[in-house]
Amino acid sequence: MPEPPAHPFRRTVDWLLSSVHPLLLIVVIGLVVRLAVMPLIGAYDSNYWAVIVRNLQAGEGLYGLEGYYYTPVWGYMLGALSAVQTMLLGVGELGTLALEALQLPAFSDSASMDGMARLLAAFFPMTAMTTDLVFNFSLSIMLFAFDIAAAYLVYRLVSEMTGDRRKAVAGFALVFLCPLIILTSSVDGMFDTVCIVMTLLSIMLLRRGNTFLAGAMISLAVLTKFFPLFICPLLLAYVIARYRGTGETAKHVLLAFAGIALVALAVLMPQILEGDVMSCFRFLTDRVSSVNKISLMQVGSIVRILVYALLVPLSLAFSYLIVRRGREEADGLLLKGCLMVFVVMMLFPAPARYLVFVMPFLVFFLAAGDRGLRVGWILISLGAVLFVVAGCTALLTNMAVFAGMPSIEAMMAAAAMMYDGDHGAVPFFAVYVSAAAVQYLGLLAVVRAEWGGALVERVRARSGRPAR
Amino acid sequence: MYGTRSRPRRSFEPSADPGRPGGRRPDAIVLMSVAIIALVLAGGIVTYNPGIYVYDAEAEWHEGGVDFEASSSAGSVYDALLLDNRGAVSVTELWIYLDDGYDRFFDEVAQLPGMVRQDQRYYVEQSVKTLALRGFTEVRVCDAAALAEVVQDLAGSAGVGILTYSYALPSEVYAGAPDDPILEWIHAGGTLYWVGSEIGGYYTDGSGLHRVADGQTLFLGRECVNTAGVSAATGKTEADGLTDALCLYNANVLFGLDTSGLDDCLSLGFEESGYSSIALVRSADGMVVVVAGKPDYYRTDDLAQVIAAGLTYSTVLVDSTRDGIRGTASGSLASDGALTDPALYIFFGGHYLVRGVLFRA
Numbered sequence: 001m002p003e004p005p006a007h008p009f010r011r012t013v014d015w016l017l018s019s020v021h022p023l024l025l026i027v028v029i030g031l032v033v034r035l036a037v038m039p040l041i042g043a044y045d046s047n048y049w050a051v052i053v054r055n056l057q058a059g060e061g062l063y064g065l066e067g068y069y070y071t072p073v074w075g076y077m078l079g080a081l082s083a084v085q086t087m088l089l090g091v092g093e094l095g096t097l098a099l100e101a102l103q104l105p106a107f108s109d110s111a112s113m114d115g116m117a118r119l120l121a122a123f124f125p126m127t128a129m130t131t132d133l134v135f136n137f138s139l140s141i142m143l144f145a146f147d148i149a150a151a152y153l154v155y156r157l158v159s160e161m162t163g164d165r166r167k168a169v170a171g172f173a174l175v176f177l178c179p180l181i182i183l184t185s186s187v188d189g190m191f192d193t194v195c196i197v198m199t200l201l202s203i204m205l206l207r208r209g210n211t212f213l214a215g216a217m218i219s220l221a222v223l224t225k226f227f228p229l230f231i232c233p234l235l236l237a238y239v240i241a242r243y244r245g246t247g248e249t250a251k252h253v254l255l256a257f258a259g260i261a262l263v264a265l266a267v268l269m270p271q272i273l274e275g276d277v278m279s280c281f282r283f284l285t286d287r288v289s290s291v292n293k294i295s296l297m298q299v300g301s302i303v304r305i306l307v308y309a310l311l312v313p314l315s316l317a318f319s320y321l322i323v324r325r326g327r328e329e330a331d332g333l334l335l336k337g338c339l340m341v342f343v344v345m346m347l348f349p350a351p352a353r354y355l356v357f358v359m360p361f362l363v364f365f366l367a368a369g370d371r372g373l374r375v376g377w378i379l380i381s382l383g384a385v386l387f388v389v390a391g392c393t394a395l396l397t398n399m400a401v402f403a404g405m406p407s408i409e410a411m412m413a414a415a416a417m418m419y420d421g422d423h424g425a426v427p428f429f430a431v432y433v434s435a436a437a438v439q440y441l442g443l444l445a446v447v448r449a450e451w452g453g454a455l456v457e458r459v460r461a462r463s464g465r466p467a468r
Numbered sequence: 469m470y471g472t473r474s475r476p477r478r479s480f481e482p483s484a485d486p487g488r489p490g491g492r493r494p495d496a497i498v499l500m501s502v503a504i505i506a507l508v509l510a511g512g513i514v515t516y517n518p519g520i521y522v523y524d525a526e527a528e529w530h531e532g533g534v535d536f537e538a539s540s541s542a543g544s545v546y547d548a549l550l551l552d553n554r555g556a557v558s559v560t561e562l563w564i565y566l567d568d569g570y571d572r573f574f575d576e577v578a579q580l581p582g583m584v585r586q587d588q589r590y591y592v593e594q595s596v597k598t599l600a601l602r603g604f605t606e607v608r609v610c611d612a613a614a615l616a617e618v619v620q621d622l623a624g625s626a627g628v629g630i631l632t633y634s635y636a637l638p639s640e641v642y643a644g645a646p647d648d649p650i651l652e653w654i655h656a657g658g659t660l661y662w663v664g665s666e667i668g669g670y671y672t673d674g675s676g677l678h679r680v681a682d683g684q685t686l687f688l689g690r691e692c693v694n695t696a697g698v699s700a701a702t703g704k705t706e707a708d709g710l711t712d713a714l715c716l717y718n719a720n721v722l723f724g725l726d727t728s729g730l731d732d733c734l735s736l737g738f739e740e741s742g743y744s745s746i747a748l749v750r751s752a753d754g755m756v757v758v759v760a761g762k763p764d765y766y767r768t769d770d771l772a773q774v775i776a777a778g779l780t781y782s783t784v785l786v787d788s789t790r791d792g793i794r795g796t797a798s799g800s801l802a803s804d805g806a807l808t809d810p811a812l813y814i815f816f817g818g819h820y821l822v823r824g825v826l827f828r829a
Contacts, residue, residue, distance in 0.1 A: 065598065
């Protein structure tokens, strides 16, 4: 009996494996795509990074002048990048004001009290500041390196835990070629992938028994973005499960905490010396507010807090499972816990790039064989593409100003249609909301794939109906 | 929850040695971790090492112009501006009024269109820092009592500025009358910088916050403040190239002035519906400067540029140059005609200004 034809995806993976170096091929493809979309890097965020570089070049560190609201790690990376840009790449002026693009922030002028404009300001702030192309390029290159690192870590994780190199290659491709990952580094110019790399490194170091360095990396991750804080109980549970019965549990827990403390101390040292550690956490508060914004912000904050409050018992439940089931199941449960904590975290509607935290864990299980997660991957990726479509006109600002492609007049005409036409910003929001809805469905698809079956079985068991 | 019994549980066996077999070569995971930590720490050192980015400038005046030398340890861009104040006295000493009643009374003005609560103390600190970056260090923060003392010195008012971020002045200096101390002080030669609200709209005393209906007229001669909530500017003012030359970028006209019809004034920055983001208006021998916009670094930077460059309502840009720099660059700026009150303002970084310095002849 002839064998059925192989699935196209499998055939593709086989072809990749038979080439000289499949990872290299994927990297080349991914970099070409990134370089192609990189000119779309958002002027709003790149201007923001340029302001931070300006502040530290002015000798005011990260928090002396207004502009930096995050914890210090990403700022330090910008510091390192700034040294390379000014010393080696000859970046002079970081950017300039594009007079022709002044209408862009005016579209989202919330002071006009127009509801649509206020929504636009909240969801898609725009600026007429444009940053130097070399500045953008070098920033993107650094972020690309972290994209590769994230994909490589998933590759290693899949390879180590399944022993199947084909699946590992698939995992690498599913991360590195994922539109969401590409969007985050190439178009958003955001550093979420940096944080996820640190988180993955922490997990892999724990698997290697290097608890000190694992602690250092999770400390770095949390001081980059707070999200990984919610998986810390899982990591602690993993250490306990792994070393239970060996008499080394306390030693490794202490080593992990030593790594956490040492890195936190080193990272926060400038602020500690200045007696101004709270400036690192200024993002928790808001320096300005208007009467009209307060209610909206307060409602949003309350809902967010409620969703985040769910994460604590969820994280603790997975931690309990890890400890109870012991070393044998600890790895799988740790990764599953990370996936579900980040998925539930994103159930409070989050910017597209935040879903980067879900993706590596989703891809791990997908590549390892959980095909039910395919829908989640596809929808989240599709949503990322739609987000780019929604913002594409404003995203062309840098290219229009510095390269004249397209002309700034054409770009502004397109932007006016998108954000301020006869129908207000309806075209923009139509695409934007679609993108958000598609991504949200992607998250729900992940929840369904992971928990849906269990819930159905439980309901059936209670009703006395036999399982299908 | 994880681990449904109906589905075959996928158990991932940890590999015996997840690291590289053999153990001779260092594991890529460890190397990546160490590299990232090193990158972050190196970035931290760069961020907080004041010796890495060093900027300096020198100037030498001569008949009809000035020679200058600028230096930067890192790649940057510099602008050199030859300005002439044409007899109007620019500010060399600044008092910043910190209103301790700002938060107490804010709710009473919060419903005004475009009114935004700001962390007043934070923005006062930001002004001190952004001015220091530009070489303007004669700055002191004062309360109502100290402010009252400042405005009592009418004879010494020329060259002195008062900056307020508050929407109200204390009754010690202003209570809505034409002969109030602060108005007298301005007329005698002082300069008032008003930021973020309707100028002269309110004063406070022991009994609370009070509205001054004709406050704008008292300070400016007529009503011309943008109180309609129009905010974003979409065009640039015509100001002899000063907006471009100073790399101003606060494109916001909230509480800005419409200076049409006002004598001896200079509108700078950006405009919308006739309102400009910065306006410098002569008031007898003194000056009123209104800086529009919301609380953000755009506004703070533009305000600092105006003060540090010593701008007045009669300032003109005589000559200017801009170039990329790494190391030392020199140049000269000259005037075709006679200069009455020249100053050279050099700054580095363009719109992303990192250092500035003013040289007076």
